[in-house]
Each structure stands twice: as C-alpha cells, then as structure tokens.
Amino acid sequence: MQQRAVVILLLAALSSCVNGDCGCNKLDRDASSSKGNIQTETEQQQVCQQQARNQNKHYRDYYAELEPEIEGMSLIPGGSLHVGTNEPHFEADNESPERLVKLQDFYIDKYEVSNAQFAKFVKETNYTTEAEVFGDSFLFKTLLTPQQQAELEDYRVVNALWWYKVSGVNWHTPHGIDSNLNGLEQHPVVHVSWRDAVAYCKWMGKRLPSEAEWEVACRGGKQRKLFPWGNKLMPKEKHWLNIWQGEFPDGNTVDDGHEFTCAVNEFRQNNYDLYNMVGNVWEWTSDLWRSDDKSDAPNRVKKGGSYLCHKSYCFRYRCAARSQNTEDSSAGNLGFRCAKNA
Numbered sequence: 001m002q003q004r005a006v007v008i009l010l011l012a013a014l015s016s017c018v019n020g021d022c023g024c025n026k027l028d029r030d031a032s033s034s035k036g037n038i039q040t041e042t043e044q045q046q047v048c049q050q051q052a053r054n055q056n057k058h059y060r061d062y063y064a065e066l067e068p069e070i071e072g073m074s075l076i077p078g079g080s081l082h083v084g085t086n087e088p089h090f091e092a093d094n095e096s097p098e099r100l101v102k103l104q105d106f107y108i109d110k111y112e113v114s115n116a117q118f119a120k121f122v123k124e125t126n127y128t129t130e131a132e133v134f135g136d137s138f139l140f141k142t143l144l145t146p147q148q149q150a151e152l153e154d155y156r157v158v159n160a161l162w163w164y165k166v167s168g169v170n171w172h173t174p175h176g177i178d179s180n181l182n183g184l185e186q187h188p189v190v191h192v193s194w195r196d197a198v199a200y201c202k203w204m205g206k207r208l209p210s211e212a213e214w215e216v217a218c219r220g221g222k223q224r225k226l227f228p229w230g231n232k233l234m235p236k237e238k239h240w241l242n243i244w245q246g247e248f249p250d251g252n253t254v255d256d257g258h259e260f261t262c263a264v265n266e267f268r269q270n271n272y273d274l275y276n277m278v279g280n281v282w283e284w285t286s287d288l289w290r291s292d293d294k295s296d297a298p299n300r301v302k303k304g305g306s307y308l309c310h311k312s313y314c315f316r317y318r319c320a321a322r323s324q325n326t327e328d329s330s331a332g333n334l335g336f337r338c339a340k341n342a
C-alpha cells in the first residue's frame with residue numbers, strides 16, 4: 001500500500017509539472033511567445049519532463065515508466081517536434097523548411113566520443129580506421145609548416161584551399177604525422193569516417209543518432225532558436241562554444257581559448273546537459289544526405305559545425321545547420337557521438 005501511495009504522489013507531482021507548476025515554463029517563455037500551439041506546449045514539456053526525471057531519480061524505484069539512467073547519456077523526450085528553419089542561412093544545404101518530426105524517447109551521449117574512449121575500442125577490437133587503410137586524412141593548414149604547405153600544394157581541396165590531404169595522418173596523429181594523443185585523451189576523436197563511427201557505436205551497444213534526433217537534442221526543448229541555449233551567441237559575454245574568432249583562414253585570435261579541439265566536457269550548452277553539440281567537431285549522423293543516393297560511399301549528414309567555423313564563411317554552428325561528407329572520408333574537425341533507443 002505504501003508503494004501505491006508513493007506512485008500516486010509521484011503521478012500528481014509529474015502532472016503538476018506538465019501543467020507548468022514546476023516552474024519549467026520560465027525556461028521557455030520566449031518560445032511560447034512565438035507561434036503558440038500544441039507543438040509549443042509539447043516542446044515546453046520536454047524540458048519539464050527531463051527535469052522531473054533528473055531531479056527525482058529515486059522515483060525510478062517506484063515508477064516503472066521512467067527509463068533507467070545510462071552513464072554519460074541524456075534521455076531526450078520524444079513527441080512531435082520541430083526541426084529545420086524557415087530562415088535558412090544556406091539555401092543549398094536544405095536547412096528549410098521547418099517541419100515536424102515524430103520521435104520516440106531516445107538517449108544521446110552527453111559528449112562527443114573522446115580519444116580515450118576510442119582507444120579502448122581499438123585496443124579491445126583491433127579495429128583499423130579507414131584513414132589508416134587509405135593512408136591519409138585531411139589536415140587544416142595551420143597544422144602544417146610553411147615548408148609542408150609548399151610540398152603539399154597539389155594535395156589541397158579545391159574550393160577549400162586550407163585543407164590538405166596528408167599521408168600518415170589518422171586518429172593517432174590528429175595534428176600531423178609527428179603528433180600524438182598526449183594531452184588530448186579527453187578531446188574528441190577525429191579523422192574517423194562515418195563507418196568508423198558506426199563500428200564504435202555498435203561496439204558500445206549504441207548507434208549513431210538520426211539527423212532529427214541530433215537536432216532535437218541540440219535544441220534542448222527550445223523552439224526556433226539558433227543555438228542550443230538561445231539566439232544570442234555570447235550570453236553573459238561568455239563563450240558558449242569552440243569556434244573561430246578573428247579572420248578566417250589566417251587570423252584565429254583564439255578568444256575562446258582553443259585554437260583546435262577542446263575537451264569533450266568543456267562547453268555545457270543546453271537543458272539536456274549536452275556538451276559541444278555546436279562547435280568543437282562536426283558530428284556524423286546516420287542519415288543519407290540524399291535519400292536516393294545508392295553509391296558505394298554516399299554522402300552522410302553531419303551536424304554542429306566545428307572549431308574552424310567562422311560566421312563569415314561557415315555559419316553552421318546552429319542546430320538547424322547541416323553539411324555532408326562521403327561516408328568514407330575523415331578530417332581533423334569531424335567526430336561523432338552515439339545514441340540509443342530508450
């Protein structure tokens with residue numbers, strides 16, 4: 001009988017929370033002032049439910065519907081949710097239109113996968129990444145000496161001459177063939193292809209997030225915001241993400257403290273307790289860029305932008321922004337995080 005009473009109390013508490021009595025509405029006041037509708041309420045409730053789950057962990061003993069906690073992951077409430085935008089910055093990227101997607105509850109990693117985590121995977125499985133098989137990966141020019149840049153002039157990416165294809169570069173040597181992982185253990189693993197990311201997530205009993213899942217997680221229960229925390233790039237005059245400051249590509253002032261990657265737990269960005277969703281490294285998603293692409297190495301959607309993004313040429317550190325790479329490609333600013341069904 002005691003347990004039943006607790007369950008009833010809990011249901012009453014959750015019900016009042018959903019009705020807005022727990023103060024969650026304050027978090028989303030600006031969202032509700034946009035186009036108030038049922039979806040808006042759904043998205044407000046997301047944060048509310050998430051908070052109820054996080055604040056009332058002991059209720060799990062009594063309330064079977066609450067999902068168990070998974071270390072290092074956040075539970076993202078599903079529902080009918082908005083993705084995309086009607087105010088695209090890059091038309092060709094198909095950021096628009098805004099649309100509703102229906103999602104089940106799911107888990108997503110709080111952090112990008114780190115070098116230490118990927119090293120454990122490689123140690124236990126002897127996995128060889130695609131960059132190691134191909135024998136090269138793409139490096140940003142400031143990681144090369146002027147002499148190396150001159151030697152590798154013909155190995156630059158057309159239309160993006162700051163990228164060099166460099167032999168011997170892979171996840172072990174993220175900053176060039178003479179580099180190593182010392183001091184970068186908690187930084188995101190890079191130079192990993194989409195297939196490498198899929199293999200890692202599978203080994204973890206997880207999977208890559210779909211683009212819609214990634215974007216809903218990025219939005220943190222808010223609606224029609226540019227960034228996971230809102231529309232302002234630097235609330236409280238603080239840096240909220242690792243991107244490029246100064247002139248691109250020849251004058252990074254490093255105002256945010258990071259010329260290249262930062263630790264995966266550096267920038268907490270939203271109410272779902274997610275870090276570095278935007279900025280730091282791009283993140284692979286499971287989606288094809290074009291659903292009818294039947295090629296051997298189709299383009300896959302990547303999200304979030306990276307430490308190399310600058311508003312002048314790559315304003316893609318927004319939740320709705322998207323880009324693509326072939327699934328066998330790798331670079332020094334591209335990593336991933338995993339998801340899991342709830």
Ligand SMILES: [Ca+2]
Pocket residue numbers: 242243244245254255256257258259260307
């Ligand atoms: Ca930076």
Ligand SMILES: [Ca+2]
Pocket residue numbers: 112276277278279280281282283304305
């Ligand atoms: Ca990221």
